[in-house]
Amino acid sequence: MSPVSLSSISITILGSASAQPSSTRNHSSLALHLNGDVWLFDCGEATQHRIQKSNVKMGKIQKIFITHTHGDHIFGLIPLLASRLNGAGGMVNNADDTRLRSDAIQDSIPPLEIYGPLGTRAYIRTGLTYTYTNLGAPYIVHELHFPSDTPSEGYTSLPPHPAELPTGRNIPQVDGTWPEIFRDSIVSLSAAPILHSVPCVGYVLNELPVPGKMDPKEYIPHLKRTGAPMSVMSRLQQGESTVLSDGTILRGPPHRPGRKIVILGDTYDPSPIADLAFDADLLIHEATNAHLPGIDPNTKTEDTHESVRKRAMSRGHSTPQMAGLFAKRIRAKRLLLNHFSPRYAGNDDVDENAKKIMEGVSALAADEFGGPVICARDLMNLDVEARR
Structure with a gap:
């Protein structure tokens, strides 16, 4: 990134499905463009296929942030690492294969940094080891530890992969959040737990104050x-x-506040992140299930908005109304809904029925939020405008 400021921040949706992919929606992943760099948030199955169809350049990916270790958010991570870090298949006990030696790693290359909850490091180490995947460049894993995590929980007895640098941090919570897990002269990134069926994290990107306009x-x-x-x-x-x-x-003119982007994982209640998320320029919130009588032909006659809400919450998820209420609570400027049930097609730009359904989903959220709502579609690009 530029050492001075960000000229642009934008989002590319690489996957907007929940649970199962469909012909129009891939598993969860989005790319955050910060000038020329790319940060990925979640990496569901076939993320690298979506990257090949998008404006995201694989070699520009510098950091990956995992919200939780459910498969639809992490199953694409191992193959993506192999592609991003010049990986190749190895052989068992082949001393002549230089790719198996740690001294073959190009450690002069800046490492790819990966952040995630407990188990992220073990998952990557195990996946790379038992698929005999050798990497040509290093990576680091930083884990965000919950107070309930114990030192031995979630770890593997496997030794570190040759490409895994030993400088990965185990980051404890401070007053219930993980403040500024990353910071440079341009942005900071903090995290907080959000409530789901498993330990889950939401991330908040803050652009530091930017120079004011001058005449x-x-x-x-x-x-x-x-x-x-x-x-x-x-x-x-x-x-x-x-x-x-x-x-x-x-x-010189006084500095202006920078942009704030809140990226949530799966959740039925993101309240623990509310203070960090306040006044977001863009909130990205799941809306897995919706009740759309008269719009969605698959609507069950016995369902109501309340029954759908309760069912979604029982599975750790949200409805559009829940997302809208949280957007209103934190005074977000815009709300981007994602992580939709497979029953909601993602081709609403070309299919009239899909368009009506997504308009219905958007309307449910907007009724509670009172601000602009966008429904994510795979390969959608969205700019986050600078504050005036």
């Missing part, structure tokens, strides 16, 4: 009058002040 006409006459170099403008653009030779003090 050169306010500054250039002073620079010319005093013979100050035009390079002063770059410091002023960053919000700094400078004293000219005649004593004039020029102050």
